[in-house]
Amino acid sequence: MSVIEVSDGQGAGPAIPVGTGPRAVALAPDGSRAYVANAGSDTVSVIDTAAGLVAATIPVGGSPRGVALTGDGRRAYVPNSGTDTVSVIDVPTARVTGTIAVGTNPTGIAVAPDGLRVYVADAGSHSVSVIDTVTAQVTATVPLDAAPRGLAVSPDGRRVLVTTPEADSVSLIDTGTDQVVGTVPVGTNPAGVAPAPDGRHAYVANAGSNTVSVIDTATGQVVGTVPVGTNPAGVAPAPDGRRVYVTNAGADSVSVVDTGTNRVTATIPVSAGPLGAAVAPDGRRVYVTNVGANTVSVIAATATYRVAETVTAGANCWALATTPDGSRVYVANAGNVAPTPNSSVSAIDTATDHVALTVPVDTPVTVAVAPDGRHAYAAGARSVTVIDTTTGQVTATVSVGITPTGLAVTPDGRRLVVTVIVAGTVAVIDTATNQVIRTVTVGKNPTAVAAAPDGGHVYVTNGGSNNVSVIDADGGQVLSTIRVDDNPIGVAVAPDGRRAYVTNLHSRSVSVIDTATATVTATVTVGTSPWGVAVSPDSRHVYVANMADRTVSAIDAETL
Incomplete structure (x- = not known):
């Protein structure tokens, strides 16, 4: 368990080694895993975000350039530019379960919010492939006037935004008709694109002009241009929409843009050649792929809080509850069945941020504290365990059902x-x-x-x-x-x-x-x-x- 305290700093922690040539990163909906497409090693690295380590490596097609997950987090899609395919990964098993042929040199990829469609930027064939996720078939191919690079789907699912570097523009595709319905001129050599969470604006990283274009999605007009670092490549808005993080591949840095003022408020050094970026669901971490260093940098994203202490409470923490006076936090640790059962309830002393006691309890998944603070209750397996908070002893186990x-x-x-x-x-x-x-x-x-x-x-x-x-x-x-x-x-x-x-x-x-x-x-x-x-x-x-x-x-x- 992490304890957060007020701070003013931002910065990148130790980088995580991954495969060769990491180009893109996407996070699971619950933030527990980060998926990294490694173009040089034809793999996807799966990072356990809690441990900060690679938990699995999945072989995919040749030269994967992107990765996108469905909203339920059960499937990941990876465009392989070297084999003109998209690999379909079953997330629970971490295995490729299908391969879909698309256009030539696929680079960017995005999943519709409802999970029914996947859109692939085919740079070599100047098109966008539309995949039906139910049938795993390409159902439409949308022709473009120039080679696409990055793409994103609007939060309402009605538009696909596609950057076309040779044309210095963003193409807008109507997902109802699979037709291009507009073109927005932006900066030079646009690369990454991402909509704000509310869908009102879209942000485009212009690699050739070292700027980010801000598009009003209702009018299709550029309403702001933000100078950033050299050769910006990737762009990732925070979940609350207040910040946008821009990777500067030529400056080995990440620019933090305040969306209220369209100004850079911080520049964070990372490793060599940052390309892809993704923000954790809670907005407190940003993951950046460094293609020149074969690593992923993890940035503490918030400017107002930092982790003051990480308290090891127990295995598989599920829930917590505080006492009315705030002196203790009780944590339900569901634990592991093998090799030995180790489930428990931990009581953390908030004055010292250390575990004051650990009470063995059968697989607790939730915990509550009485209004007077004298007892804690933990539910798991078939019963509720009653803990005396003064003595730390179990005073009763009440059977309730499965x-x-x-x-x-x-x-x-x-x-x-x-x-x-x-x-x-x-x-x-x-x-x-x-x-x-x-x-x-x-x-x-x-x-x-x-x-x-x-x-x-x-x-x-x-x-x-x-x-x-x-x-x-x-x-x-x-x-x-x-x-x-x-x-x-x-x-x-x-x-x-x-x-x-x-x-x-x-x-x-x-x-x-x-x-x-x-x-x-x-x-x-x-x-x-x-x-x-x-x-x-x-x-x-x-x-x-x-x-x-x-x-x-x-x-x-x-x-x-």
Whole structure:
């Protein structure tokens, strides 16, 4: 676990050795892996971002020049310029499962936000190949007036932006018709291109004029030109859209552009020949391929925070919770089964940032702390473990059923509510006796649970039945069942108790529930695969973590 403190610095840490001639990098949606296309060794290096080491090396076609992942992170696509193909990598197994013939000398590649199409820049044949990811076939070839180099898909999936260095322009392709619908003149020899997360602007690295062009995507006009370093090649916006990172291949540096002012606010030295760049989903790390050094540089991206301490809590950390006074953080370490079980709950002393105690617990996946801070609760396997926070001893183990996943303590601390995903139930535990006093049948695959501030009601998301169960915390009765969107996964109740917010994983939305009427009063479109949700203390803002597109959506609750 890392502890972050305020700082003003930015900088690149030790570089990670990869294959020969690394040209491009892409991150998994959860940020756990970085995939690097090595043109000189015909491979893709898979970096474990937590360890900062290469975890696997995947042979692909000849001279791979790019890499792009689907939103669910299950497949990666690699254009091989030496063999005129695209390799399809099955991410879970780290193996190539297919090879698709495309145009001549493919260089750039991008996946549509819905994952149904892959677009490939074919430099040798002056075209863009469109691949259907379901059939793994090229369904269209879009002719261009000049050789393409880089390309990107707009966040709404309606446009493909393609740089054409010989024409000093960016071509705009309508994805509905697979036709070029516009051309935007930019700087000299444009290379990399990337849209802002909100899709309102696109940024183009002009290698020949040492600038970045800022395009207004609504008008198709250049609205800004930013001087950067020598021979800029790659461009990567931060998930919050506030910064753009530009690799300067001729200056061995990365320029940091403030998108509000279109000015360079920092220049970060890296290794020789930086080309590709990708920003972590949380925006705190930037990964840069250095073709001249056969390495990847990792930049601490934030200008306001830095890692002050890294605390080794335990194996496979899943969740954490703080005590009300902030003196300790409890971490659920799900652990490894082999060679020996090592799951536990760690208690970190926040004054020293060291583990004060470690309590063996059976595969905990979530943890909660009582309002008075006297007990911590960890759910895993088939039970809930009760830990006395004063002594660090396990005082009870409460059997609840297979795979408890969600925990919520009522505000008065009298009840602990546990979702049991396999059984489709909620266990209500009396915290005074540590006994299950009720088992409430809810919908299919209950995942998350949240208690209302007054403790009267509990809200449970049922991912398998697309609804939310509202339970009387004292009586243990299902008071109502509220239909929401596809696969509800997270839930949070506003501090004023007036609304509950539910993330719907498969429909890119948040359902807004009026707690007085138990009805959905609004549905808010957010990013791809929304999961976690939290409400500000004043109930005025809602924050949603969008797992697949590496963003956080901020909702103004007062406008709903």
